[in-house]
Amino acid sequence: MSDARKSRTRITTSHWGAFEVDVEGGRIVATRPFAADPHPTSIPDAIPAAVHHRARVARPSIRRGWLEGRRHEGRGRDDFLSLPWDEALDIAAAEIARVRRDHGNGAIFGGSYGWGSAGRFHHAQSQVHRFLNAVGGYVASFGSYSTGCAQAIMPHVFGVNFLKLLYEHQDSWPVIHEHTETLVMFGGINPKNAQVSMGGITRHETADWFDRFAAKGMTCVNIGPQQGDAPKGCDWLPLRPGSDTALMLALAYVLESEGLTDHAFLDRYTVGFGRFRPYLMGDADGQPKSPNWAAPLCGVDADAIRALARRMAATRTLITVAWSLQRAEHGEQPYWMSAVLAAMLGQIGLPGGGVGYGYGAIGGVGHALRRLSGMTLPQLDNPVKTMIPVARIGDMLRHPGAPYDFNGRRETYPDIRLIYWAGGNPYHHHQDLNALHEAWQRPETIIVNEPWWTATAKRADIVFPATTPYEREDIGRAPLDDYLFHMPRLVPPVGEALDDYAIFTGLAERLDAGERFTEGRSAGDWIAQLYGDFRDRAAEAGVAVPDLDGLRAANWVRLPIRAEGPNRTLFAPFREDPDAAPLGTPSGRIEIFSEKIDGFGYGDCPGHPVWLPPSEWLGAAGPEAPLHLVSPQPGDKLHSQLEVALADSPGARPATLLLHPDDARTRGIVAGDLLRVANGRGACRARACVTEAILPGVVALPTGAWYGDPGVNIDPDGNPNVLTRDIGTSRLGQGCSAHSALVEVTRMEG
Numbered sequence: 001m002s003d004a005r006k007s008r009t010r011i012t013t014s015h016w017g018a019f020e021v022d023v024e025g026g027r028i029v030a031t032r033p034f035a036a037d038p039h040p041t042s043i044p045d046a047i048p049a050a051v052h053h054r055a056r057v058a059r060p061s062i063r064r065g066w067l068e069g070r071r072h073e074g075r076g077r078d079d080f081l082s083l084p085w086d087e088a089l090d091i092a093a094a095e096i097a098r099v100r101r102d103h104g105n106g107a108i109f110g111g112s113y114g115w116g117s118a119g120r121f122h123h124a125q126s127q128v129h130r131f132l133n134a135v136g137g138y139v140a141s142f143g144s145y146s147t148g149c150a151q152a153i154m155p156h157v158f159g160v161n162f163l164k165l166l167y168e169h170q171d172s173w174p175v176i177h178e179h180t181e182t183l184v185m186f187g188g189i190n191p192k193n194a195q196v197s198m199g200g201i202t203r204h205e206t207a208d209w210f211d212r213f214a215a216k217g218m219t220c221v222n223i224g225p226q227q228g229d230a231p232k233g234c235d236w237l238p239l240r241p242g243s244d245t246a247l248m249l250a251l252a253y254v255l256e257s258e259g260l261t262d263h264a265f266l267d268r269y270t271v272g273f274g275r276f277r278p279y280l281m282g283d284a285d286g287q288p289k290s291p292n293w294a295a296p297l298c299g300v301d302a303d304a305i306r307a308l309a310r311r312m313a314a315t316r317t318l319i320t321v322a323w324s325l326q327r328a329e330h331g332e333q334p335y336w337m338s339a340v341l342a343a344m345l346g347q348i349g350l351p352g353g354g355v356g357y358g359y360g361a362i363g364g365v366g367h368a369l370r371r372l373s374g375m376t377l378p379q380l381d382n383p384v385k386t387m388i389p390v391a392r393i394g395d396m397l398r399h400p401g402a403p404y405d406f407n408g409r410r411e412t413y414p415d416i417r418l419i420y421w422a423g424g425n426p427y428h429h430h431q432d433l434n435a436l437h438e439a440w441q442r443p444e445t446i447i448v449n450e451p452w453w454t455a456t457a458k459r460a461d462i463v464f465p466a467t468t469p470y471e472r473e474d475i476g477r478a479p480l481d482d483y484l485f486h487m488p489r490l491v492p493p494v495g496e497a498l499d500d501y502a503i504f505t506g507l508a509e510r511l512d513a514g515e516r517f518t519e520g521r522s523a524g525d526w527i528a529q530l531y532g533d534f535r536d537r538a539a540e541a542g543v544a545v546p547d548l549d550g551l552r553a554a555n556w557v558r559l560p561i562r563a564e565g566p567n568r569t570l571f572a573p574f575r576e577d578p579d580a581a582p583l584g585t586p587s588g589r590i591e592i593f594s595e596k597i598d599g600f601g602y603g604d605c606p607g608h609p610v611w612l613p614p615s616e617w618l619g620a621a622g623p624e625a626p627l628h629l630v631s632p633q634p635g636d637k638l639h640s641q642l643e644v645a646l647a648d649s650p651g652a653r654p655a656t657l658l659l660h661p662d663d664a665r666t667r668g669i670v671a672g673d674l675l676r677v678a679n680g681r682g683a684c685r686a687r688a689c690v691t692e693a694i695l696p697g698v699v700a701l702p703t704g705a706w707y708g709d710p711g712v713n714i715d716p717d718g719n720p721n722v723l724t725r726d727i728g729t730s731r732l733g734q735g736c737s738a739h740s741a742l743v744e745v746t747r748m749e750g
Helices: 043-051 085-103 124-134 148-158 162-168 173-179 206-216 244-257 263-269 273-281 291-298 302-314 332-345 390-398 433-439 500-510 514-518 523-540 548-554 571-576 595-600 661-666
Strands: 008-012 019-024 027-033 061-063 080-082 108-111 140-142 182-186 219-224 235-238 317-321 354-357 387-389 403-406 409-412 418-422 445-450 462-465 474-477 483-487 556-558 627-630 656-659 674-679 682-690 698-700 742-747
Touching (some): 008 483, 027 043, 061 085, 085 418, 085 445, 085 500, 108 390, 124 418, 124 514, 140 148, 140 390, 148 332, 173 206, 182 302, 244 332, 273 332, 317 332, 332 354, 474 523, 500 523, 523 548, 548 556
Parallel strands (some): 140 387, 219 235, 656 682
Antiparallel strands (some): 008 019, 061 080, 061 462, 403 409, 474 483, 483 556, 656 698, 674 682
């Protein structure tokens, strides 16, 4: 057997963890779990088929209609012409230069979601932003679809960047295990979601921690519409989607009316309870937010609300809030109200008490690690200061020049003529995809770097074939993980694919920005530079890291950064002395009432938490759309990645929709039936799964199926975002409202 045909096995990493890879004849032929992972995910099973799939973009491709001058029509329907790299790069560079000359860099939108690779150098978001900054800048976006609303509201409440709070200042699993007696999980803590984490999660341990919680006798309460949103053994308190704030208010009412509120804590560590209390007790509006008031709104028995509130006050209680709660209309309110409820209990700053966000949303939250800064490709300065909330892309394209409110500012949507997207698929993340498809026709040019013919690539004008992480060298180092990986190039690039750095280097050179973009370095030079800087910082922190050649030889090492003893959260020194360690809010305290937010004058997000019913929820359901749709993350992949291979499996598509037996019975549906899920925005197919593990009146259809072709009256594979509503959470957060959607489900014949 020649060297080229020999089998070899290496280990690499990904956003869903490390795994072994078998390569033979220049192809990935199999994957196996990483031996150190106690609960490895099955996601890598799809990689051999995905990397070598027929849907790979083989050559640089340009839409025929765009070449013929039909810039504003035909995206998603036209065919593509394959061109040599030099010619395609010449055309793309000339178009970027034209837009810059005629409209300025403020007419370029740089889209990327950052999940393209776990590697630190070939990080698509960093690459595209560095390139666009090197040629004069671009319109950027704020936040993420996952946490954009929380990123806007929580700094007003706790005075700290939400992601910093999430990743650096929350109790670890060991601390929760030792100290927490009652774990109250709004939206659950789902090990399915914890399969993934930004940059990778090597040891999947969430399920193990819940086994330990159960063995200890901890009470774990899953509050939400799906029983499966928490591990088996947790108590389930079924709750109508969108009503979490009403339940939190009722719990707070019990605390206050029964003398269980910790007023000493409120007086010392918070501001604004005196402004909030009249609303809570009904003095301001004549409606006490009592359990009897909340019960018909949220579907939870009033006595059960009282019992839970009393238990929370009598035990060390940690309230956790899933990211899903703020991905809904008025998503600011449950996040803010959870902080107020925790403050009323007086346990913020105590180990195992208070409130936490995003446990289970990604695998790294809860890991007990000493922080060690990672490796980041510098993105250069962006001369263009225009920025939009990430979930408002559709509005930006539909309404150039229109004013909008965001977090206290009055902004204007830019007039975007060119979009450059790399490392993401907006036709997965965004809401009301049929409307996005129409808005997507408006820019003059869309350029995409993409390995596969995704819905986004099909709707581009210029498509550059990009390598997958298995066709290039990189370093894997996640900020919430204690493993360090050399990610070798496992197979040659498929077709004519190039990595993003090579693509952007070619464009930058044609735009007289080659030196600014590359600084004279090859990809290998950059990897060595970034790794060397990381190694120096690790040495300063007392952590020994092998040199690059040593890491290449070892393939991976485990870093000695597991934290010993209880972690010091942001709130521990604040609790010890709030004057010496104030929060970053205007008052230096936790803000139950925010003078700043109140000054914005937003009726959809006033100066303290309130109950604001969504425009689409079970309390407003009608006969045309009587069911509430939730669209959780998929369990078989990250977002829509690897869908290209998963969809090939017999029976895998359309996606599975969960519905309660009562709802199935009234519609003549049985398990396995082909369904039509529809509302006024669109329709998709789904396959029925009938289960009592979901609240009656609620259906669940996971995201991740690729959006279908335009012109069909039903999405074939079951993408729920043809059904979701593209509105901001409020004028403050402007996050996505994916979980505020009503639908009807009917059985399809034939």
